[in-house]
Amino acid sequence: MTLRDVFETLSGQPILLFLLLMAIPTGAFLVNLWSGDTAEEIWKWRYVYAVLAYIACIPGMFAFTLNIYLFLFERQSIWDMNLxxxxxxxxxxVSTLMLIKRKMPFNYIPAFGKxxxxxxMITAVMGLLWLIDRTRIYAITYVPFTYILVGFVALLLIVRLAWKRIF
Structure with a gap:
């Protein structure tokens, strides 16, 4: 079974996929209601928030990087997107993280920094791969490898700084 087969199977049942994905922000909304208003009550729910964040972020990050790959490398048209x-x-x-952030800062969620x-790291690697793909640096190069390595580290630091400012 290939990844394309998995996507075709999931695309064949969009209602089930919609219900599964919408259960995550609904769960975050319900946890926000049940967790109370005091800091001690909210603190008890930090592991539930961590599970919800991981359940939301893993498919979300995969879809985000897949979109970047499809648009930059495969040249997929926006009209062919599978919503x-x-x-x-x-x-x-995004909606789950916004709901979680209303109640608890991301600093207090266990392992959210990971x-x-x-x-x-994924963004930096995709950026580097796109740069290499566009400049054809892998075919003929007179650029020393240390410059490429310094560029990668700089790209990693820029992306990390931007990510911290967003969240």
Missing amino acids: ALQVLPVLTM LSNFLT
Whole structure:
């Protein structure tokens, strides 16, 4: 079974996919209602928030990087986007993180920094691969490898700084 087969199977049942993905922000909304208003009550729910953040971010980050790959490398037209598989997970991730942030700062969610570090690494690698793909640097190059390495580290730091400012 290929990834294309999995996507075709999921695309065949968009209602089920929609219900599964919408259950995550609904769960975050319900946890916000049940967690109370005092800091001690909210603190008890931090692991539930962590699970919800991971459940939302893993498909969301995958869909985000898949979109980048499809648009930059495969040259997919925006008219050919599969909304259920390419847009809905990203919207689910954003809405869940917004709901979680209303109650608890991301600093207090266990291991949330690992998610942002992971997305930063994926973004930096995709940016580097796109740069290499566009400049044809892999075919003929007179650029020393240390310059490429310094550029990658600079790109990684820029993306990490931007990510911290967003969230």
